Amino acid sequence: MIPTQRHLFDIPEDIAYLNCAYLGPLSNAVVAAGRGAADRKAHPWEISSEDFFTETEVARALFARIINASEEDIAIIPAASYGVSVAARNLPLARGETVVLLEEQFPSNVYAWRASADEACAQVVTVERPPDGDLTRVVLDAIDERTAIVALPHCHWADGALLDLVRIGERSRELGASLVLDVTQSCGVLPLDVQIIRPDYLVSACYKWLLGPYNTGFMYVAPQRQDGKPIEYNWRARTGSEDFAGLVNYKDAYLPGARRFDVGECANFHTLPALIAALEQTLQWGVPEIAITLAARNVGIAERASTLGLDSLNADQRAGHFLGLRFPEGIPAALLNSLKEAGVYVSVRGSSLRITPHLYNDDADVDRLMDALKFAMA
Numbered sequence: 464m465i466p467t468q469r470h471l472f473d474i475p476e477d478i479a480y481l482n483c484a485y486l487g488p489l490s491n492a493v494v495a496a497g498r499g500a501a502d503r504k505a506h507p508w509e510i511s512s513e514d515f516f517t518e519t520e521v522a523r524a525l526f527a528r529i530i531n532a533s534e535e536d537i538a539i540i541p542a543a544s545y546g547v548s549v550a551a552r553n554l555p556l557a558r559g560e561t562v563v564l565l566e567e568q569f570p571s572n573v574y575a576w577r578a579s580a581d582e583a584c585a586q587v588v589t590v591e592r593p594p595d596g597d598l599t600r601v602v603l604d605a606i607d608e609r610t611a612i613v614a615l616p617h618c619h620w621a622d623g624a625l626l627d628l629v630r631i632g633e634r635s636r637e638l639g640a641s642l643v644l645d646v647t648q649s650c651g652v653l654p655l656d657v658q659i660i661r662p663d664y665l666v667s668a669c670y671k672w673l674l675g676p677y678n679t680g681f682m683y684v685a686p687q688r689q690d691g692k693p694i695e696y697n698w699r700a701r702t703g704s705e706d707f708a709g710l711v712n713y714k715d716a717y718l719p720g721a722r723r724f725d726v727g728e729c730a731n732f733h734t735l736p737a738l739i740a741a742l743e744q745t746l747q748w749g750v751p752e753i754a755i756t757l758a759a760r761n762v763g764i765a766e767r768a769s770t771l772g773l774d775s776l777n778a779d780q781r782a783g784h785f786l787g788l789r790f791p792e793g794i795p796a797a798l799l800n801s802l803k804e805a806g807v808y809v810s811v812r813g814s815s816l817r818i819t820p821h822l823y824n825d826d827a828d829v830d831r832l833m834d835a836l837k838f839a840m841a
């Protein structure tokens with residue numbers, strides 16, 4: 464268990480920020496790295512052509528460690544939707560085949576599939592959530608001989624309902640379907656090993672649970688998918704691009720590994736140093752340790768919430784870092800504002816009050832949440 468890390472953040476005592484699934488705060492170290500990065504661009508003569516390649520490699524390697532990949536398999540992307548667009552452009556889909564998605568999945572992992580299915584006269588199969596909450600079972604049932612692509616998160620973005628990606632990966636491979644994962648709502652706080660799950664593509668934005676800047680993300684591309692087509696014509700992704708004087712010796716070949724899928728201007732002087740500091744912090748805490756700590760925090764909140772008549776998915780049905788509280792008669796209209804007035808920041812997603820703490824939260828935040836809920840429900 465990791466003790467509260469609030470001292471590393473600029474969060475006033477009277478704010479209970481339990482909304483990491485919306486936007487993760489930057490730690491003081493990340494802010495300092497970001498400020499340094501902005502200062503550096505004020506002095507461009509200090510930026511060499513090598514800098515266009517060194518920091519990207521550092522960031523790639525750090526992210527690779529978080530998901531147990533090789534840095535060769537990582538592309539730098541600006542948003543989850545960008546990575547899913549790359550996957551959709553490259554995965555074959557034929558008439559009559561299906562793409563399996565989850566009901567009310569985040570749109571970044573939906574629109575590209577709808578477009579691909581439309582173009583191919585294929586079908587999107589949307590798996591409904593069963594009353595018993597066993598999402599894995601219904602997803603496994605939906606994967607059959609017609610399935611070409613299974614595109615899922617690790618946990619649902621509204622209430623954290625968890626999927627067993629190891630079993631889903633196995634079933635997908637058995638039936639020859641490709642697996643595309645959007646782990647934006649779990650990466651860095653829920654252990655995941657691409658060597659075991661073996662997705663074809665995995666994407667994550669970094670501005671939530673990885674506590675990084677906005678407009679930063681990564682995509683894992685399985686080795687057998689690395690000869691695919693990027694969705695843009697990025698000069699830096701071509702061989703020999705380190706030689707700035709020779710850039711007009713146009714090259715058809717790409718940099719090795721997944722680098723061909725890097726977004727244009729991925730050597731972002733403003734965001735990369737901050738992103739690197741954020742990834743280093745996650746690795747220093749350790750993903751399994753973060754997961755255990757946040758799971759215990761949420762179990763404590765769920766127990767106290769149940770005394771107010773608010774229920775949630777059982778701890779074994781949801782990701783530990785996520786809690787969706789359900790109100791027996793629906794979420795009161797004024798609830799969010801009332802919580803905000805008490806300094807409590809959470810979200811409403813679907814029919815759940817979404818509580819998503821990180822290591823900067825402490826016991827006083829939970830007391831503040833409970834007091835505010837009691838007051839709002841009185």
Ligand SMILES: Cc1ncc(COP(=O)(O)O)c(C=O)c1O
Pocket residue numbers: 484541542543544545569571616620645647648668680
């Ligand atoms: C599951 C999930 N994926 C992705 C995103 C962000 O998507 P993008 O990076 O495409 O803006 C969110 C934001 O809430 C999300 O919940």
